[in-house]
Amino acid sequence: MNKAIEKEFVKKLEANQNIAHKICRIYATGEAEHKDLFQEITIQLWKAYPKFRGDAKFSTWMYRVALNTAITLYRKQKRRIKTQEWDQYAFKIKAEEYDDTTEQNLKLMYQAIKELNDIDKALVFLYLEDKNYTEISETLGISEVNARVKMNRVKKKLKELLSID
Amino acid sequence: MEELDILKQDWKKQEASLPQFKTEEICAMLKKKSSSLVKWIFFISLLEFAFWIGLEVFSSFQGYNDIFEKAGVELLYQLILIINYVVIIGFIAIFFYNYQKIKITDDAKRLMKKILTTRKTVKCYVWFNIVYFALSFMVMNYFVITNLQEFQNLNIWIFIGIMFGIMLLFIAIIWLFYQLLYGFLTRKLYKNYKQLEDLDL
Structure with missing residues (x-):
């Protein structure tokens, strides 16, 4: 080309x-x-x-x-x-910015996200990227209402995963 | 504050710590071969078409037709062959049409659906071949046995039983082969598609 x-x-x-x-x-x-x-x-x-x-x-x-x-x-x-080190590269630079508990919590949260299924991961990703529900629904091909409902469920699921940890 | 919102704050800050590929590295990646699912499905599907067509060509060169001529059912055999080829050409046309429609810029659900449709076409093709093969096999055998003197004293029911058994074994082997071949290939896609579909009810 x-x-x-x-x-x-x-x-x-x-x-x-x-x-x-x-x-x-x-x-x-x-x-x-x-x-x-x-x-x-x-x-x-x-x-x-x-x-x-x-x-x-x-x-x-x-x-x-x-x-x-x-x-x-x-x-x-x-x-x-x-390659554990790689997985945690994002945390390295934050030692000064956060206290240990926040850092620990973040680490747990990233781990919890890894346990979600592919679709839930996509929802979390788009949410973290500050996409609105119209964009989320258009990217995944689902209705806006369902995207919203599903997002709430994912948040709940994450909360559950974190409380188990 | 929600957990996810705490993460969101961190998410924005992480940009500085993300790895960065240089221009040359990206250029090198463009030259690499894709290992995408669609590519795999495409090549395996082509092999499937080729396999059945090859089998067809192979058997027509084996001189099985002689016995049909002797039994006076040559015309019927020709008809069976013509129908077979017309349907196969139809399947190949539909397959390529579906394949053309796969676009990565579609939304996720539509993209998955199109890939699964392409896959389904080939699946139908294979099942058509098996069923059609079995049916024409039985019909031709029936005429050959009833029309030829040599077979008159053969117990027709035992013969049909054996043929049926062979056919079932044949189908079982193909089914198993498919589970192995496509199980590993489409499991993730199918699971993700189901999730999207369930959530959009």
Whole structure:
């Protein structure tokens, strides 16, 4: 394909790569899986790029493709590498910002999210990304009312998971 | 404050600590092969079409037709073959039409539904082949046995019983093969689709 288009695409993706990293953070465990999922998202974005119309925002379009890749297309490779350190990278820098209990709570919360099913994870992700219910319903293909109901259920489920821990 | 809202605050702060890939790394990723589910389903489906067509071609070269000629049912056999090929072409056309419609930019539910529909087409194709094969096998056998002198003193019921047994075994093997092949491939997709569907009732 055209070199100029490739360059333009890579530039856009590089600027928006946080979206994909955050999805990996919710769906992947360990460094190898994180990179694997990120790569699959990149490939899917690139494949779909010819149909991307400039009038839509790249980031909005990217949310959809990346989330679809994570919950529909992506197949985990069978790997057994334990990379605990990677999983906790987000907590490292916060030592000064939070006291120990808050940090501990956050850690537990991330663990609880990992235990949710793929659809619930998507809901949590979109919520954390500050998406409104219209956007959530359009991304997942469910009605707005059901998205709202489901979100409340997920919040309850998280609460339960945390109280068990 | 809700748990999730506490997390939301942290979520925004984490951006600085996320890993960042460089331009060259992203470029390298573009060259890599996709391992997506759709790709797998597509290739396995093509193999399935090829397998049944291959079987058909193979058996027609084996000279089974001679016995039909002797029994005077050649025309019926030709008709069975023509119907078979027309239906197979139809299935392949539907498969490609469905496959074309799979778009990653659809909403999650629609995307999953389209993938499952594509899958279903191939599943129907395989079942059609099994059933059609079994039926035409029985019909042809019936005519051959009743029309040919050599088979007159054979106990027809024992013969049918044995044929039926072989057929069931054949179906069981194919079913098992499918469970293995697609079980691992579509389990996650099916589960996620069900969840979305249940929640949208």
